[in-house]
Amino acid sequence: MKYISTRGKAPELTFEEAMLTGLARDGGLYVPETVPQLAPEEIAALAGISYEEAAFRIMRPFIGDAFTDTEFRDIIAKAYAGFGHAARAPLVQLGPNHFLLELFHGPTLAFKDFAMQLIGQLFQVALRRRGERVTIVGATSGDTGSAAIEAFRGLEGVDVFILFPHGRVSEVQRRQMTTPIEGNVHALAVDGDFDDCQARVKDMFNDFAFRDDVRLAGVNSINWARVLAQVVYYFTSAVSLGAPHRPVSFTVPTGNFGDIFAGYIARRMGLPIERLVIATNQNDILHRALTTGRYVTDGVKPSISPSMDIQVSSNFERALFDAYDRDGSAVSQIMDELRAAGGFDISQGALQLLQDTFASGRASEEETTATITQSFAASGEVLCPHTAVGVHVAETHLSATPMITLATAHPAKFPDAVEAAMGARPALPPRMADLFDRSERVTRVANDLSALQHIVRERIAN
Numbered sequence: 001m002k003y004i005s006t007r008g009k010a011p012e013l014t015f016e017e018a019m020l021t022g023l024a025r026d027g028g029l030y031v032p033e034t035v036p037q038l039a040p041e042e043i044a045a046l047a048g049i050s051y052e053e054a055a056f057r058i059m060r061p062f063i064g065d066a067f068t069d070t071e072f073r074d075i076i077a078k079a080y081a082g083f084g085h086a087a088r089a090p091l092v093q094l095g096p097n098h099f100l101l102e103l104f105h106g107p108t109l110a111f112k113d114f115a116m117q118l119i120g121q122l123f124q125v126a127l128r129r130r131g132e133r134v135t136i137v138g139a140t141s142g143d144t145g146s147a148a149i150e151a152f153r154g155l156e157g158v159d160v161f162i163l164f165p166h167g168r169v170s171e172v173q174r175r176q177m178t179t180p181i182e183g184n185v186h187a188l189a190v191d192g193d194f195d196d197c198q199a200r201v202k203d204m205f206n207d208f209a210f211r212d213d214v215r216l217a218g219v220n221s222i223n224w225a226r227v228l229a230q231v232v233y234y235f236t237s238a239v240s241l242g243a244p245h246r247p248v249s250f251t252v253p254t255g256n257f258g259d260i261f262a263g264y265i266a267r268r269m270g271l272p273i274e275r276l277v278i279a280t281n282q283n284d285i286l287h288r289a290l291t292t293g294r295y296v297t298d299g300v301k302p303s304i305s306p307s308m309d310i311q312v313s314s315n316f317e318r319a320l321f322d323a324y325d326r327d328g329s330a331v332s333q334i335m336d337e338l339r340a341a342g343g344f345d346i347s348q349g350a351l352q353l354l355q356d357t358f359a360s361g362r363a364s365e366e367e368t369t370a371t372i373t374q375s376f377a378a379s380g381e382v383l384c385p386h387t388a389v390g391v392h393v394a395e396t397h398l399s400a401t402p403m404i405t406l407a408t409a410h411p412a413k414f415p416d417a418v419e420a421a422m423g424a425r426p427a428l429p430p431r432m433a434d435l436f437d438r439s440e441r442v443t444r445v446a447n448d449l450s451a452l453q454h455i456v457r458e459r460i461a462n
């Protein structure tokens, strides 16, 4: 299995190389050259087996010979051992034909643990075999950073630096990043918003001398291995509702387009998904792009669902690459336009292809809060604000086809928004109850490339 860049100019890589690299050197994102297919019988055979065994069968065709079957089974087993639910991704019913896929039973209470726990184990095995060290640098709007730190804390061969927007993550998110005591963990509070953090990380990757010198590796949602890990729960949930014999639809609270792109890959692999519904908060660039054909950035408006406060949705480039018939130079051109002019028009043909697969909707702040209140009254389910955005949008797309909305975080990760809607604060699971008593370790940094590079060099030298 070979991986190619969405901009057509970077070298082809193996799964392991693409995973260790993150962003391609031409600025693009790696995608598999072809998408492996699962036959209907293979999909049907996933019914009732463990999450780990399903994960092995679904991901195996993508990894080539990077890991032996025994190694890969062991990696998967370790990745999900720390989850607080035996099903890993249990499904509950919200109402007629509407289901909630709970993706918050991992160690940091958000769906990002599914990918990050796996990637931590994959890195560990690959680096040990190569006898190498890497420096992981990532930007976070809150959940990626905590998941990355949790996955890599104390692992050999890795230093992890996480940039988060100062004052714009929830206290639980911040404490999950600043309280680990391991010396290989570095939490950096940047004076800027999430897009600034993401832009500085991209700048570090585009500074090739720095990139090679510190052996930079990326685990942001652009990393292909993360997308792959997320493909699994689309299969397990659809199969438990009758796939491949019965189609399903999904609604996905979306920011960087990583999670929903995994659903798109599941569909391309042969899972009968009727619609993939993009749910955005008031930062609705994707909803506007899909309805108007114009992708224009508009400045981030902080919301009560901060992990989706994003204007440049990185993984959307992967969907555009397919919509533009895998023409890397066409993708390069529109990405240059985005950088220079803050927007671009999606061609008529590409827009049509995107609209055949994706639908979209947005939830205002008021609608998000009202959905938390109503959902608790109707079903007893306490939703985090991101999940509430999804449920609100899903309700306008219900049909005869079962709808699965992804519950992307545990409500206790966003207690202020939940309290405002329900009058009560959701409790943290007992295994994290002492989070507020642990001491914090964080470095405040200006939104400045050379200041950040200086910190990275200094810390890895020690």
Ligand SMILES: *Cc1c(COP(=O)(O)O)cnc(C)c1O
Binding pocket: 110, 111, 112, 143, 144, 221, 253, 254, 255, 256, 257, 258, 259, 260, 307, 308, 386, 387, 408, 409
């Ligand atoms: C990261 C995140 C999202 C958005 O996921 P993308 O893959 O960036 O689209 C939604 N909800 C929560 C809770 C998240 O942490």
